[in-house]
Amino acid sequence: xxLTSPTYEGFSMPLREIAEELHKRNQLLIVDAAHGAHFGMAxxxxxxxxxxxxxxxxxxxxxxxxxxxxxxLLHVNGSRVSIRQVERYFSVFQSTSPSYVLMAGIDExxxxxxxxxxxxxxAFYQKRKKLHDSLAGLKHIQIVDAFAPLSIADxxxxxxxxxxxxxxxxxxxxxxxxxxxxxxxxxxxxxxxEMATPAYVLLFLTIMDTEEGYGRLSDxxxxxxxxxxxxxxxxxxxxxxxKRDLPEAVYTMAEADAMEGEWLSSEDAIGxxxxxxxxxxxxxxxxxxxxxxxxEQVIEELRYCxxxxxxxHGIALEEEAPDLFRLLCIxxxx
Numbered sequence: 001x002x003l004t005s006p007t008y009e010g011f012s013m014p015l016r017e018i019a020e021e022l023h024k025r026n027q028l029l030i031v032d033a034a035h036g037a038h039f040g041m042a043x044x045x046x047x048x049x050x051x052x053x054x055x056x057x058x059x060x061x062x063x064x065x066x067x068x069x070x071x072x073l074l075h076v077n078g079s080r081v082s083i084r085q086v087e088r089y090f091s092v093f094q095s096t097s098p099s100y101v102l103m104a105g106i107d108e109x110x111x112x113x114x115x116x117x118x119x120x121x122x123a124f125y126q127k128r129k130k131l132h133d134s135l136a137g138l139k140h141i142q143i144v145d146a147f148a149p150l151s152i153a154d155x156x157x158x159x160x161x162x163x164x165x166x167x168x169x170x171x172x173x174x175x176x177x178x179x180x181x182x183x184x185x186x187x188x189x190x191x192x193x194e195m196a197t198p199a200y201v202l203l204f205l206t207i208m209d210t211e212e213g214y215g216r217l218s219d220x221x222x223x224x225x226x227x228x229x230x231x232x233x234x235x236x237x238x239x240x241x242x243k244r245d246l247p248e249a250v251y252t253m254a255e256a257d258a259m260e261g262e263w264l265s266s267e268d269a270i271g272x273x274x275x276x277x278x279x280x281x282x283x284x285x286x287x288x289x290x291x292x293x294x295x296e297q298v299i300e301e302l303r304y305c306x307x308x309x310x311x312x313h314g315i316a317l318e319e320e321a322p323d324l325f326r327l328l329c330i331x332x333x334x
Contacts, residue, residue: 004032008283010166012046019053034060042121046163055080064165066208067109071102120207127214128164134218140175140228144168167203175228179309189220195282198308247292256290260331263316269294269327276328278314280305
């Protein structure tokens with residue numbers, strides 16, 4: 001089984017229980033824990049996927065720890081995975097000219113954690129708690145973080161708490177969209193959020209952030225929140241419809257890729273089979289992959305994302321009418 005945990009937003013799966021059930025069936029658990037390299041570094045953080053018993057774990061140091069971009073680790077845990085087979089595939093896919101600068105960055109990161117981990121993560125907790133407390137009183141921006149769990153259901157709320165390094169901001173759409181909040185933080189206050197979805201803005205917070213940076217973020221959010229009621233926001237997002245179903249897979253991706261394709265308007269594409277990958281970025285999770293049937297629900301989802309200012313990859317915009325778009329479809333031989 002291949003799982004991604006934690007998610008981009010910092011929510012984790014019960015990996016220990018999943019690993020135990022899989023191992024009873026003599027199956028492997030591979031975890032993409034790109035955003036969880038810092039897990040287990042302090043008692044207030046979730047359990048690391050390696051400690052939870054996953055057989056193979058991928059960590060991206062650069063996402064949540066002080067390391068250069070493109071630095072990642074592959075952990076092989078226990079004896080269920082053949083190291084010899086892993087090394088064989090490394091010889092096929094790994095570059096013969098690795099970057100020694102990047103590898104030195106990995107070493108420096110690990111060395112820092114070995115020597116200063118307790119101090120760094122203790123200070124991080126105090127700064128994060130202070131930031132959370134400073135955001136009290138916001139009227140039009142909901143804060144979802146480790147100190148303010150997302151209330152999905154009262155009896156299971158504790159299962160839906162993001163980890164300490166993630167901060168989700170949900171603006172009141174009566175006054176501001178998530179994309180507008182994202183852009184305001186970036187352009188007016190020089191604070192770069194990680195991403196904006198139609199519903200929320202996501203910020204990454206790490207052990208390297210400073211008190212000064214948290215202070216600027218708090219001041220910016222209070223100022224934006226205070227000014228929201230003065231904003232004439234007549235251009236609102238389309239109303240989100242019900243959750244869409246997964247598209248029907250008519251062909252495999254390989255089969256669809258081998259077929260002839262044509263670009264069709266969004267209206268004409270309904271009912272046809274996609275030959276392209278269509279994704280909202282970030283985080284890049286596809287709404288369509290080659291071989292899946294394009295439904296009216298998918299088209300509505302794409303329109304909704306575009307109305308909220310999200311960047312959609314895999315579509316072609318009409319020059320004369322930017323609100324219209326085309327999709328790459330498999331040619332209809334009939």
